[in-house]
Amino acid sequence: MDGVKALMTLSVLGIACSPRKNGNTTQLLLEAMKTVHKEGHKTEIVYLSDLNMNPCQGCNACSAKGICVIKDDISKLQEKLSQADRVILAAPIFMMGVNSQTKIMIDRMQTFWALKYLHHQSLIKPLGPERIGLFLSAAGTEKTDVFKCAERSIQTLFHMLDIRYAQPCLYSGIDQAGEINEHPTAFDDVCLAARALILS
Ligand SMILES: Cc1cc2nc3c(=O)[nH]c(=O)nc-3n(C[C@H](O)[C@H](O)[C@H](O)COP(=O)(O)O)c2cc1C
Numbered sequence: 001m002d003g004v005k006a007l008m009t010l011s012v013l014g015i016a017c018s019p020r021k022n023g024n025t026t027q028l029l030l031e032a033m034k035t036v037h038k039e040g041h042k043t044e045i046v047y048l049s050d051l052n053m054n055p056c057q058g059c060n061a062c063s064a065k066g067i068c069v070i071k072d073d074i075s076k077l078q079e080k081l082s083q084a085d086r087v088i089l090a091a092p093i094f095m096m097g098v099n100s101q102t103k104i105m106i107d108r109m110q111t112f113w114a115l116k117y118l119h120h121q122s123l124i125k126p127l128g129p130e131r132i133g134l135f136l137s138a139a140g141t142e143k144t145d146v147f148k149c150a151e152r153s154i155q156t157l158f159h160m161l162d163i164r165y166a167q168p169c170l171y172s173g174i175d176q177a178g179e180i181n182e183h184p185t186a187f188d189d190v191c192l193a194a195r196a197l198i199l200s
Helices: 002-007 024-038 061-065 074-083 100-108 110-118 148-160 186-199
Strands: 011-016 042-047 086-094 132-138 169-171
Touching: 011 024, 011 074, 024 042, 024 086, 024 132, 024 169, 024 186, 042 074, 061 110, 074 100, 074 110, 086 100, 086 148, 086 186, 100 110, 100 148, 110 148, 132 148, 132 186, 169 186
Parallel strands: 011 042, 011 086, 086 132, 132 169
Antiparallel strands: none
């Protein structure tokens, strides 16, 4: 079984959610994606700050047909999310939760909720491998519960997309862009987590 897993080329989607392209979470994501790429898997990174994304209007139009009425770049991201075998989502903590770009993206996945729970449609590729997701995050403070709300949101997103939540890599006390480079273990941790993600 291990041999079969090692031969399988996985499609790994990285989502950079920070508005800072040189920021801490994006650097962690790039490291994780480098590891995955070196192992021979197919990688793609989407930067949310490059997308034209509008917030969910709560109109519930998606409940009727599972299609969102807002026409922007989210539909392309939905397609990528439904096809990926692994997802690595890197998002910073803003105001004790995920930053707004991440929250806009998550809310717009309500279409998947409607498809799954109202229309009983499967989002998983038939015969594809189990889908697994890794959450990477950084926060400026060292408050004990600083990642709690963010984790809950990401777990909800992954659950809705039938993606198993892997052990996340979360770093507190990391504030200025690039400060993550001074962390003693972060890049090694992320490499290990990325490797575990593709071997699971
Ligand atoms: C608008 C804003 C709100 C923030 N709110 C929090 C917060 O509530 N708790 C915290 O620990 N850090 C907070 N931070 C600090 C960021 O989490 C920290 O700078 C992090 O390293 C940013 O990651 P990035 O470089 O990947 O964007 C906030 C930063 C900004 C810009």
